[in-house]
Amino acid sequence: MHVVIDLNRCQSYGQCVYAAPEVFRFRGGESLEYDHVPDARYEQAVERAALACPVRAITLGRPSEAVPAPAAGGVR
Amino acid sequence: MSAHRERIVIVGASLAGLRTAESLRAGGFTGELVLIGDEPHEPYDRPPLSKTVLSGRIGTGRLALRTSDLAARWLLGVAATGLDRAGRLVRLADGGSVGFDRLVIATGVRARPWPVAEQAALNGVHVLRGRDDADRLRADLAAGPDRVLVVGAGFTGSEVASSCRDLGLAVTLVHRGAAPMAGALGTAVGSAIGVRQRAHGVDLRVGTTVAALVGDRQGRLRQARLSDGDVVDADVAVVxxxxxxxxxxxxxxxxxVDARGVHCDPACRVLDTDGAVVDGLYAVGDVARWRHPLFDGAPTALEHWGNAVDQAETAAHNLTRAPHGVRFNEAVPAFWSDQFGMNIKSVGLPHLADHVVLAQGGFDRRSFVAVYGRDGVTVGAVSVDSPRVMDGYRALITERAAFPPRIDATDSPAFATPSPILEGAARP
Incomplete structure (x- = not known):
């Protein structure tokens, strides 16, 4: 699972921190930090966190495609 | 031969390029997508590099930005070196080329290097833009240098200094202007933040430049000579x-195109040297120079996370729906900075302002909001540790409210007079 937060939109309500403290946390009073690639065991908590966000700042995704390594291209 | 399948090539595989690709797919684009990136990494989030990464709280492998599958072809670790408009080809550093039907330019920026090459090459001298930069700098900081010199107290430099203090490292922060971040936020707010930087133990030197970086015989950084004649011992420097x-x-x-960026219109359509819209070429993110419809002022590049996202969505909309329903990007610009335990948020374009006024809290209190005006119109607002009030200020900016606006919150000052944006300092 990948997590991306729009920190312009975030207003530090902290609901995600309550829902998944292993993934989201405050630094200082209002600065949110988070793990973009949380451990699989926290996925349900992260989903609850995204739903709990009052300003809908959290985007979750599960991209399944691998991005090819450098020089493995071949489009020409 | 099958029917031609349209190909959109996106040059630049960071936030702006990635979001353009994701928005194209979300908007129903079913043609070929090619992403070209000069870095060997898949798209990652840059803002944490100067904060959580340098402080050692998160690794650079945990900053993934992709949230959907793109069915794209990726060319990573190869820079674009040329554009053949007539042949509709992007030339690549490996000698190859990629044809396109339509093109998105999202090549961003790089860190301005220290201007003297042999000084820049000293061990311990860093810039910070990409994750490889961050990994190298992190390693040097983790080794416990006696003092870190940070050259420039803009947002990146201030955040680097903050991370160094998190690690307990001695930091000298040298800034040409009269206050940290004064170019973006003005002197009054920059000075208020500078007071807090000093309270966190930063040796802040404003109105000062670094004249020379000095190494030892082994090519290791040892000292910096400052413009005021002072000498600072430092074994790590961040330019x-x-x-x-x-x-x-x-x-x-x-x-x-020039050093200021790729000139485009508010729909992200690239302009040619005659100022005419070029068919099928778009520019997004830090490299795009444009004039926001809401503000008077020269076209400028907005090097912020939110602008990359806003422009990506605008460009993708226009790529999938043009020529009908062309949309301008009118989202109010915004950015944030986290440093020294403070959460700084900006809406609008405070750098355009001629005056600034305190609207809530106090410059000497934990939180405050300042409002920015240009020619009597509200153009921006900046808060420290007050993120939940910014929607109201955004509305004032959207309305082009008269400046200074009347703000009568419970924590508003009884009396506040606007001050010139660069009070007490010569305009750079």
């Missing part, structure tokens, strides 16, 4: 003196 736009590959293309 955070702005950025250079990655536009060299577009020289000779006939597009309106």
């Amino acid at each position: 955070a003196s702005g950025s250079l736009r990655n536009v060299e590959w577009l020289h000779g293309s006939g597009l309106a």
Whole structure:
């Protein structure tokens, strides 16, 4: 699972921190930090966190495609 | 032969390029997508590099930005070196080329290097833009240097200094202007933040530049000589003196491109040297120079996370729906900075302002909001540790409310007079 937060939109309500403290946390009073690639065991908590966000700042995704390594291209 | 399948090539595989690709797919684009990136990494989030990464709280492998599958072809670790408009080809550093039907330019910026090459090459001298930069700098900081010199107290430099203090490292922060971040936020707010930087133990030197970086015989940084004659012993230096736009590959293309960026309109459509919209070429993110419809002022590049996202969505909309329903990007610009335990948020374009006024809290209190005006119109607002009030200020900016606006919150000052944006300092 990948997590991306729009920190312009975030207003530090902290609901995600309550829902998944292993993934989201405050630094200082209002600065949110988070793990973009949380451990699989926290996925349900992260989903609850995204739903709990009052300003809908959290985007979750599960991209399944691998991005090819450098020089493995071949489009020409 | 099958029917031609349209190909959109996106040059630049960071936030702006990635979000353009994701928005194209979300908007129903079913043609070929090609993403070209000069870094060997898949798209990652840059803002944490100067904060959680340097402080050692998160690794650079945990900053993934992709949230959907793109069915794209990726060319990573290869820079674009040229654009053949007539042949509709992007030339690559490995000698190859990629044809396109339509093109998105999202090549961003790079850190401005220290201007003296042999000093820049000293061990311990860093810039911070990409995750490889961050990994190298992190390793040097983790080794416990006696003092870190940070050259430039813009947002990146200030955040680097903050991370160094998190690690308990001694930091000297040297800034040409009268206050940290004064170019973006003005002197009053920059000075208020500078007071807090000093309270966190930063040796802040404003109105000062670094004259020379001095190494030992082993080529290791040892000292910096400052413009005021002072000498600072430092074994790590971080040069955070702005950025250079990655536009060299577009020289000779006939597009309106110079060191300020790729000139485009508010729909992200690239302009040519005559100022005409070029069919099928778009620019997004830090490299795009444009004039926001809401503000008077010269076209400018907005090097912020939110602008990259806003422009990506605008460009993708226009790529999938043009020529009907062309949309301008009118989202109010915003950015944030986290440093020294403070959460700084900005809406609008405070750098355009001629005056600034305190609206809530106090410059000497934990939280405050300042409002910015230009020619009697509200153009921006900046808060420290007050993120939940910014929607109201955004509305004032959207309305082009008269400046100074009347703000009568419970924590508003009884009396506040606007001050010139660079009070007490010569305009740079």
